[in-house]
Amino acid sequence: MSAARVSMAVTGVLLAGVALAGPPRYERSASSEYDYAPVTHVEPIVRQVRVETPNRECYDEVRQVESRPHISDPEVGVRTLVGGLIGGVIGHQFGSGRGRDAATVAGAVVGAGVGYDAGARRSASVREEIVQRCEVRYEKRYEERIDGYRVTYEYNGREYTTRLPYDPGERIRVRVAVAVAE
Template sequence: MKVAQVSMAVMGLLLAGVASATPPHYARHERSASAGYDYAPVTRVEPIVRQVRVETPTRECYDDVRYVESRPHISDPAVGGRTLVGAIIGGVVGHQFGSGRGRDAATVAGATIGAAVGYDAAARRSASVHEEIVQRCETRYEKRYEERVDGYRVTYEYHGREYTTRLPYDPGERIRVRVAVAVAE
């Protein structure tokens, strides 16, 4: 009886192994489905192009001529002398008007006005005008349009059907695809 039990156990194990084994054509698909990826040939690649505005700064400089008048300072002897003479003449003329305290005020006002007139006459006579070259610069922006590749529209074929996707790169002659198998109910 022991031999019969052992042979029955061996026979049971062999039958269980045969029953659980899958046919060879199913085994290939199971391996493929468990991997989850396959390769498909690419049939067409089209770049997706967009227009982009590009601004390039350009600095432009030019020389600008301006005329500067330089007025002499009061410490210049010619200007100081004319200012003093103007103040004296103005004071004498102002002293001729008014009486009492009004005469003193007229003298001071005449001297002040005379000094201003004398300084102005001296400054105009000895003033000089000279050219001064100043460089002026401006930044201008040159605008132009460029075409940039924004991605690629890729068409590929898998198991007799055609699919299209968008990729950020050109995949070449073949593309890796994810394969998903689901039970049809």
């Protein structure tokens, strides 16, 4: 095959491919790039926050305490014994036979109880005791907290404002999207 024929065959195939492909198509995809823009103004966004701080406060309190004497206290013991004897004598006056014995025992028990209470009341003492009491009280105050920053920057002659959680400094990184307009 001659070179002229090969060249013609290749040209024919290429022309057929171009004809079948049709007119050129542009896809609508945006491509993003990054750039830096100068920051012109930064304003902190401040909010009031209520803060409660616990404070423990303690104070001394005087309390009166009644101390009951023990059975080994001589006055209480004597009054219990005398009460039991008197109760037994009074109980012995009632009933006959076994009933009299039961009445005597019951009178002695009741009399001993009355005697103990009387002795305990007489020899009971009241004393003062210092007790420390503590309470937690909350001190409430308001503080200013920075909630973010309102940032104004300039890019390509236009001014933009955004909110950021941090102060960006003198410049801010921006994303620039380029897309074909129809």
